[in-house]
Amino acid sequence: MVFEGSSAAISHTGKVRSNNQDSGFSGSNLFVVADGMGGHAGGDIASSIAVHHLEGLDHSFPTPAEAERELREAIVDAAHVLVDTVAERPELAGMGTTVSAVLMVDDYAVIAHIGDSRVYLFRDGVFTQITTDHTFVQRLVDSGRITPEEARYHPRRSVLMRVLGDMGTDPEVDAFIMQTQPGDRWLICSDGLCGVVDDAQSAKVLRQDLAPGRTADMLLKLALDAGAPDNVTIVLVDVGGRHPMYSGTATIVGSAATPKGIEVPVARPARTGWFQTGRQAANEPSHFEPAAEYLEELIEEDRRRARRRRVWWIVGFITIVAVIAAGVFAGYAWTQTRYFVGPDDDSVVIYRGIQQDIGPISLSTPFEDTNILLADLPAYQRQAVEQTISARSLSDAEAIVDNLRQGTP
Incomplete structure (x- = not known):
């Protein structure tokens, strides 16, 4: 047909x-x-x-x-x-x-x-x-x-x-x-x-x-x-x-x-x-x-290429992780040069760091408890402390605390 x-x-x-x-x-x-x-x-x-x-x-x-x-x-x-x-x-x-x-x-x-x-x-x-x-x-x-x-x-x-x-x-x-x-x-x-x-x-x-x-x-x-x-x-x-x-x-x-x-x-x-x-x-x-021997050489060459590719991937990954880690460390170090005034239970505390957190990680730690009770502060000052007061430096934070003391009985 x-x-x-x-x-x-x-x-x-x-x-x-x-x-x-x-x-x-x-x-x-x-x-x-x-x-x-x-x-x-x-x-x-x-x-x-x-x-x-x-x-x-x-x-x-x-x-x-x-x-x-x-x-x-x-x-x-x-x-x-x-x-x-x-x-x-x-x-x-x-x-x-x-x-x-x-x-x-x-x-x-x-x-x-x-x-x-x-x-x-x-x-x-x-x-x-x-x-x-x-x-x-x-x-x-x-x-x-x-x-x-x-x-x-x-x-x-x-x-x-x-x-x-x-x-x-x-x-x-x-x-x-x-x-x-x-x-x-x-x-x-x-x-x-x-x-x-x-x-x-x-x-x-x-x-x-x-x-x-x-x-x-x-x-x-x-x-x-x-x-x-x-x-x-x-x-x-x-x-x-x-x-x-x-x-x-x-x-x-x-x-x-x-x-x-x-x-x-x-x-x-x-x-x-x-x-x-x-x-x-x-x-x-x-x-x-x-020829057959050339095929074996090609296969071995491909294996070498695969190994080199894996090495470069590993090196690249380690480099990226190192750069990220260095950036995180530098950023954290910078936060530790900052201070703010905030509450801790019933008193006023000077904190080192910044007010933000990254998930469960806190970027601040208590630096000094001022022994000023929140209950002794006027309402507007207590509200300001509860919302935290940023400071440019430790001395600036101490000056803020002195002002708060002057307002207490």
């Missing part, structure tokens, strides 16, 4: 990089995003090879299980092509690509995934990430060492633990089958979108229920407004007939859409001079597949 729905694909270089190493494909049944890596040319070639090797699967399948098997085999075959390409051109060593693919079969979505591009499902107002990133920080999240929010800003967030590349011909691909239903919206994207636009913002756009092309444009604008430090590729698939169908021709975007995207370029020596540099930071590979 032919998949019934509508789709759109869009790819943009972003605001920092000078070339697009992403590739995307939107066909009648197959939808793919590949995010290439490995330098200025290597990433272009890797993602292009992956997309063009998979596009032959854009047809109907008798069963989802058969579609899953062929999709997995096609991705493994693409890995062989990448290895053979590097064997012919050693200067491309290290190139690789992520692959996130959705193959629609009847009422099912067959999903295959490797890397950190993502597949999302928007159903009944709920936006869900379907694939799991094959990244170092995702392992830290899964083990409870960091939170998902911390992972968004972790310095190693782009380190891939699994990738389709020249590291081997037996990539570990996640593949599974999900039932789909009319009204579903499937989003496949490179980390140029999900790495800078949070899921809540994307869900808000999808919730507007606009046509796939318009929705993809709005998601791209969010990434560009956020700075778009990486290439951005978006493939959006709607299940059902809510929006008009586009032509049956497949849409290919990104590096796979240009002939040079699948050519193996001739290596050119780097030029340097007054106006040229040996390399451009924007074209540095943002992903790589580390």
Whole structure:
């Protein structure tokens, strides 16, 4: 049965990089995003090879299980092509690509995934990430060492633990089958979108229920407004007939859409001079597949960072407590230079401190009992003492007491 729905694909270089190493494909049944890596040319070639090797699967399948098997085999075959390409051109060593693919079969979505591009499902107002990133920080999240929010800003967030590349011909691909239903919206994207636009913002756009092309444009604008430090590729698939169908021709975007995207370029020596540099930071590979010993070093580095973070938190806390304590001590010392005259049971007393209290803590103590009875004072003086009389100093307090004595019989 032919998949019934509508789709759109869009790819943009972003605001920092000078070339697009992403590739995307939107066909009648197959939808793919590949995010290439490995330098200025290597990433272009890797993602292009992956997309063009998979596009032959854009047809109907008798069963989802058969579609899953062929999709997995096609991705493994693409890995062989990448290895053979590097064997012919050693200067491309290290190139690789992520692959996130959705193959629609009847009422099912067959999903295959490797890397950190993502597949999302928007159903009944709920936006869900379907694939799991094959990244170092995702392992830290899964083990409870960091939170998902911390992972968004972790310095190693782009380190891939699994990738389709020249590291081997037996990539570990996640593949599974999900039932789909009319009204579903499937989003496949490179980390140029999900790495800078949070899921809540994307869900808000999808919730507007606009046509796939318009929705993809709005998601791209969010990434560009956020700075778009990486290439951005978006493939959006709607299940059902809510929006008009586009032509049956497949849409290919990104590096796979240009002939040079699948050519193996001739290596050119780097030029340097007054106006040229040996390399451009924007074209540095943002992903790589580390060896096992490198992973252990990254884990140990993360532990060191966590220990340093704890030490700084403790030092900061102690510093804040010390500053507060010093302020409290200085404030209390100042109160002990103040005096006032007030009552104590039935007599007049000179107090050291101030009249205010802090909760159960009194900021004054009796300094001298004057032996003047409150009952002996005229009514207006007794009322003044009961309300307390502030003094600028001890001598001032003693002068107030002398005045009170003069008013007693």
